[in-house]
Amino acid sequence: MHLDNPQQLIDWHDKIIAKQKKIKKKILVCCGPGCLANGAQDIIDKFKTVLKEKKISGFTVEALKETGCHGFCEQGPLVVMEPKGLYYTKVKVKDVEDIIEQSIKNDKIIDRLLYNDPQTDKKIERYQDIKFYSHQKKVVLNNLGNINQCNIEDYIANDGYQALSKVITSMSPQKVIDTITKSGLRGRGGAGFPTGRKWATCRKVESDTHYVICNGDEGDPGAFMDRALMEGDPFSVLEGMTIAAFAVGAKQGYIYVREEYPLAVVNLQKAIEIANEKGLLGDNILGTDFSFNIKISRGAGAFVCGESSALMKSVAGEVGEPRAKYVRSVVKGLYDRPTVLNNVETFANVPIIIRKGASWYQKIGTPKNSGTKAFSLVGKVRNTGLIEVAMGTTLREIIYDIGGGIIDDRPFKAVQTGGPSGGCLPASKLDLPVDFDSLNEAGSMMGSGGMIVMDDLTCMVDVAKYFLGFLVNESCGKCVPCREGLYQLHALTVKVSEGKAEEADLEKMEKLSEMVIIGSLCGLGKSGPNPLLSTIKYFRDEYMAHIRDKRCPAGVCRALIxxxxxxxxxxxxxxxxxxxxxxxxxxxxxxxxxxxxxxxxxxxxxxxxxxxxxxxx
Amino acid sequence: MKHNLDKLSAIFNRYPQNRESLIAVLQDIQKEYHYLPEEALQATAKTLDVPLSKVFSVATFYNAFSHYPRGEKIIRICVGTTCHIRGAHLVQEQLENRLNIKAGSTTKDLKYTLETVNCVGACSQAPVVIVNNKYYGHVKVSDAKKLLRSK
Amino acid sequence: MVNLTINGRIVQAKEGEMLLTVLRREKIDVPALCHHEAVEPFGACRLCTVEITKEDWNGYSNYVTSCLYPVEEGLIVSTHSPKVNELRKTILDLFLARHPNSPEIRQLAADYGVFKTSYETVVDGNNCILCAICTRICDTMGFHAISTVGRGHGKEVAPPLHQVPPDCVGCLACALNCPTHYIEYTFDNNYLTIWDKKFELMVCSRCGKKTITKEFAEYLSKHRDIPFSYFEICDECHRKELAATMGQITSWEREA
Amino acid sequence: MNYRFIVRPNLCTGCRTCELACSFTHSIDNIRGITRIYPLDGGFKDLWVPVTCLQCEDPACIKSCLVDALRLNPETGAIELNQDICVHCMACVAACPFGCSIFDKQHDIIVKCDLCGGDPACAHFCPTKALEWKPIEVKKKKVAI
The missing domain is CATH 3.30.70.20 (Alpha-Beta Plaits)
Incomplete structure (x- = not known):
């Protein structure tokens, strides 16, 4: 069915709701990256075969949902049963028959599959009661654990495409931009540039064509929020992009997805095809004269392509070398045309803001940092997974309440945010509210949202060495401070880790870092020394132990242990x-x-x- | 090495034949042959009307492309931050020692290729090793042998 | 026209002009190793970085590469501020670690007071500073014979597939414009060899002087609509020919 | 006012003052440049032909330049070589059918007559008016010889 006017979308929505109401029980199997790595696909297959063999009244395969990431990856594979919210963890293929037999047929709870709260040592039945979930605020990730990954009916049943319909029928492009501006939405890709302002600038530039690009090159190691969104809720990304295109006057869009995420490509491609078929994308969207097409552009394994100008070169089929952005890409971007580039999470926020209103969104978070932010909480924390919290939530809440503290109750040492561009924050910063400005001030940055928790067994020199090594490999090699400077910084950290450094080397590293920051061409080099500088700042003692005492307190640096x-x-x-x-x-x-x-x-x-x-x- | 290049035209036909398609075409060639044969690069340059030097430049810039035939079993060690602090480099070293090759290369008998990858987004399972697209989580140094034997 | 202040002096510049162009015109010595007027500015060596500010920036200043920065009204530029000099010193220090044997780099570094690198010397460093002037000129000329290969610290300039470059015509522009004279070529009798490709040279049919390569002449003749016969004699013999022709005409005039 | 560069071989005595004037005018750092004008033997008794760039209307040098370093200066009518842009590929030297793009070994650059930016020194110093820089009425016509 092709939707030729907004009314048909409303009719369709009502029809889907009526149909879904008939389904009383649902099994949601998490197919997020973590659960898939743990064998969720086998569980799905098993469910399907068992359901085929055994006919259960009032329960069909339709009630089986392959959802996006539910969040609590540590406990995966996860199976959730609605409407009760019954929550099974670490499910194995052999448990499937039991689940059908007992929980579906007879409404019984299988004790051994329930989550065990390590603090109280009690079993918890519903996920809403687990601390990992109860301290979160799910806005942009809301669909993820609830709907079938590429099912447009599920998306529409959850108010999907209402925002687009509203925009097309009752809003002017300027009004869309005003709404986004008023909501205070800032770019979720890391730097936190106000999205509304970006769109407004782009719209003003006169050109034969404008472009909208979605940055799905989630290169920060330890971050997988965008992957989860692209795989689990691709339509929200498409809808957000379409609204952006309407606002700035673009006809063509690109989604740049990193090649390490093959499933994201598959799901997005599927979603694009479906949206095209339904008239929610492509020519004459919902029967209006607004047209917008989206093409997927696959990355090919280059961290630097997360940088906007490098990404645009990569989209054009060139080597991903950044250019100087004294003329910004909103003015002169892809093929020298004005281009809006936002990250996946930013676009996914857009339909929600349009639907629920700017003031609703503004109330979440803090005044200058409204809304929520998704993080991948990983490392030496007990509850690893994908989380979403209101801006301004403290690191302590995230790590201790949601994350459940450090594995084996070891002491907390540092949390790394912002990937290779960010920094490591020590225990003294645990009460820092997590938002763009506070993190920047503390010498780290928001980045795309990786949050890596480290305990006393993690060596900070080793962490700095790791990130610099990463960046040396990922530098495009165009400009000298980044290519040679980071190389020398890495060599110096190696020297420290081998106990061969002198005290003067520490100062040398700080000085060279400053020059790399001033001198580099793009963000990769300009923020590359951050992990080093922040660890020197907060963990100077540890560096001194390596240098003066030839000792690695964490027991990591091999030459010293x-x-x-x-x-x-x-x-x-x-x-x-x-x-x-x-x-x-x-x-x-x-x-x-x-x-x-x-x-x-x-x-x-x-x-x-x-x-x-x-x-x- | 001579290759059956018949599959190339099918790959070329999937995309508009212009510069923008270059990376996608190279990815598909890589997928088909597990590396980029020289003849394929030459054919790509000709078909997409992109200078050969540019094709080579792009093909060597991006990590996803390899220029030598790869092994039957491709072992990819995730070296993302989480995997690193949970000991991925130790696993890597084990595998390197056992196969007697460095990451990024292939054993002489073309049985194994060892590669590293910057984060596959399965951090909760860290450290992660992927053997021919199958994920192994919470890998320990002592699992190296098992990984090599796995299917 | 825009007005800007450079090192305390008010200077006028055309709108859209790059800062480095203005600096060069004003004879202000700012080093640059990756800049060549024949190609688009690149911003790789970072040596031409200058400090800029404006009156209403509340004391904030920024560091930009002058080769890529379009002039702006009211811009206040200092080309040799302490930070800028320190940056140049650091870059040259880094260069010296990688290219310790390049006379050009050593000279420039010495000009900035760096005589020995303070960093670890890079093993197997050569004299290619990856300014990409060669590849960019090659692209601009339309040959696309060579390119940068790889990335990061291991990046290099090479012909495709590391083989004899099929599109090279032996014009020598890459080698002649290399700031560190890294690209090698040899002349041997009637042949030129560059990038391991051997080219036959055009030989003047009158005096035997060698000129450009045959492939280059063929390229120009084919793509630029220049009769191939033009390339068959050297410039000197061309001049003699012209003198003879005009002499002939003048002698007729005299007779008349 | 339009000017034309006039060459009259029958007035040329082969004194080579023009060469000197050209060479000095095009000095760089006090080192003389190579001359862009050559009084050559015309093949007849006492006949010298001062050979220099004819500033052709359809110039092979401009066509041969792949980096756009050679451009016509509409004010003087001279085809000028921008030394900053030139990549020294020698295409123009090889392509000019009159041999008037010249390689200057002294400075390692390619040079050609630029009519001294509108006041050619050779004409200035020519004792016999064999070379003249003359205002002429505007007629659509090639540079007279």
């Missing part, structure tokens, strides 16, 4: 086989010994020892 077996060793022989260099010798029930000459400090023995008998010093 030794593995020793203590008397706690029971002689279980578990560590002997994993040792790749046969450095461990010992007989059963006798204490083992590590030959320091042969030991490569790979940590294999440490990982397998059940008696904490291996000491890192």
């Amino acid at each position: 030794t593995y020793k077996i203590t008397d706690a060793c029971t002689g279980c022989m578990a560590c002997i086989a994993p040792c790749p260099t046969n450095a461990i010798t010992g007989k059963k029930n006798e204490m083992h010994v590590i030959d320091q000459e042969l030991c490569t400090k790979c940590g294999a023995c440490f990982a397998v020892c059940r008696y904490d008998a291996i000491l890192v010093s």
Whole structure:
């Protein structure tokens, strides 16, 4: 069915609602990246075959939903049963028959699949009651755990495309921009530039054509919010882009997706085809004379293509080298035409703001940072997953209330935000409200939303070395401060980690960092030294321990540590086989010994020892 | 190495034959042959009317493209931040030692290719290793042998 | 026309002009290694960075590469402020770590007081500073014979597939405009070799002087509508020919 | 006022003052440039022909320049070579059918007659008026020889 006017969309919406009301019970299987990696696809397949074999009255395959990321990846694969919100964690294929037999047919709860609250040691039935969920504010991720990934009917049933219809029928482009401006929405890609202002500038530039580009090149390692959105709720991204196109007067849009996300490409492509078919994208949208087409452009593995000018070059089929942006890309972007480029989460926010109004949105968060922000909460935190909180929520709330604290109750050491452009914040900053400005001030940045929690076993020198190494690999190599400067900074961190550095090197790193920041051409170089500078700022002692005492307090930097077996060793022989260099010798029930000459400090023995008998010093 | 280049025309036909299609075409070639054969690069340059030097420049700029035939089993170690702090580099080293190659290369018998990848977005399972598109989460150093044997 | 202040002096410039063009015209010495007027400004070496501010910026200043920065009314530019000099020193220091044997780099670094790099010398560093002047000129001339290959620290300039470049005509522009004279070429009898490609040279049919490569002449003749016969004799013999022709005409005039 | 560069071979005595004037005028850093004008043997007794750029209407040099370094100066009628743009590929030297794009070994650059920006030194110094820079009435006509 092709929708030829807005009324048909309303009719269709009502029809879908009526149809869905008939479905009493639903099984939602999370197919987010985490759960898929844990085998969610097998579970789906199993559900399908079992449901085919056993006919259950009032329950068909239609009630089985393959949803986007539900959030709590640590506990995946997740299966949720509506309407009650019954929540099963770590589900395996062999549990499927049980779930159907007991929970679907007989409304019984399977105890062993319930979430166990580690603090109270009690089983929790509904996910809404789990702290991980109850402290969140889901706005943009709301659809993710609830609807079928590429099902337009599900999307429309959840008020999808109402915003577009409203925009087309009753709003002028200027009014759309005013609404977005008033909402205070700032770019979710990292820098936090006001979205409304960006659109307004772009609209004003006279040109034969304008472009809208969605930046789905989520390159920050440790971030997967955009992936979850593109895979789990692709229509919201398309709708947001279409509204942006209406506002700035664009006819062609691109979604740039990184190649590490093949499923995102598949789902977006599917969604584009469906939207085209329904008349919600393409020529004469909803029967009006507004036309907008979207093309997917696949990235090919280059972090620098997250930078807007590099991304536009990549879209044009060129090498992704950034250009100087003294003339901004809203004025001269893709093919030298005015171009609006926003990230996935920003676009996904747009339909919600239009639908619920700017003042509603503005009330969420803090005055200068309205709305919510999605984060991927990962690292040494107990509850890893995809979360969404109101702007201004403190790091402590996120890490301790939602994240459940540090794994094994180890001490919190730092949280890394903003990926390779951001920084590491120490415990003293735990009460910092998370928003664009506060994070910038503290020497980090929002970035696209990766939040990596680190404990005392994480070495800050190693973290800085890791990020610089990452950037050395990812630098496009065009400008000298970034290409050579980051290379030398990395070499210096290596020197520190090997205990070969002097105190003067620390100052040298700070000075060179400043020059790299001033001198680099694009954001990659300009923010590249942040992880280094922030760790030197907040963890200077740790650097000094490496430099002065030739010691790695976290026990990570290999040149400075030794593995020793203590008397706690029971002689279980578990560590002997994993040792790749046969450095461990010992007989059963006798204490083992590590030959320091042969030991490569790979940590294999440490990982397998059940008696904490291996000491890192 | 000689290749059956018949599949190329099908790939070219999927896209408009212009510069904008270059990266998509190269990706499809990579998918088909698991690397970019020289002849394919030459054919791409000709078909899309893009200078060969530009094709080569693009093909070497992006990480997704390889220029040598890859192994039967492609092992990709995620080295994203989360995987790193949870010990991915140790796993990488294990695999490198066992296969006696560095990440980014292929064993001489064309059995294994070892690669690193910057975050696959499965951070909750860190460290993650992907063997021929199958994800293995919470990998330990001692799992290296198992990974090599896995299908 | 826009008015700007450069190092305390008021200077006029045309709208749309780049700052570096104005600096060069005003004979203000700002180093630049990746700049060539034949190609679009690139902004890779960052040596031409200057400090800019405006009266209403409340003391805030910014650092921009002058080669890419269009002049603006009221711009206040300082080309050798302490920070700018420090940046140039750092860049040259970094260059020196990678290209310790390049006389051009050593000279420029010495001008800024850097005689020895303070960083670790890069193993197997060569003299290519990746300014991409060669590839950009090659593109502008329409050959696209060479390009940058790879990325980041391992980036290099190379012909496609690291093989003999099919589109190279041996015009030598890449080598002749390389700021560090890194690109090698050899003349051997009637041949020129560059990028491992051997070119036959045109030889003047009258005096035997060697001129451009045959492939270059063929290219110009084919794409630029110049009769190939023009390339068959050298400039000197062309002049002699012209003298002879005009001599002939003048002698007729004399007779008449 | 329009000017034309007039060459009259039958007045030329081969004194080569023009060469000197040209060479000095085009000095760079006090080092003389190569001359852009050559009084050459005309093939007859006492006949010298001062050969220099004819500033052609359909110039091979401009056609051969792939970086657009050669442009017509509409004020003087001279085809000027912008040294900043020139990439020294020698195309114009090879292409000029009159051999009037010249390689200056001294300065490692390519040079050609630029009519001294509107006051050619050679004509200025020519003792016999074999070379003249003359105001002429506007007629659509090639540069007279």
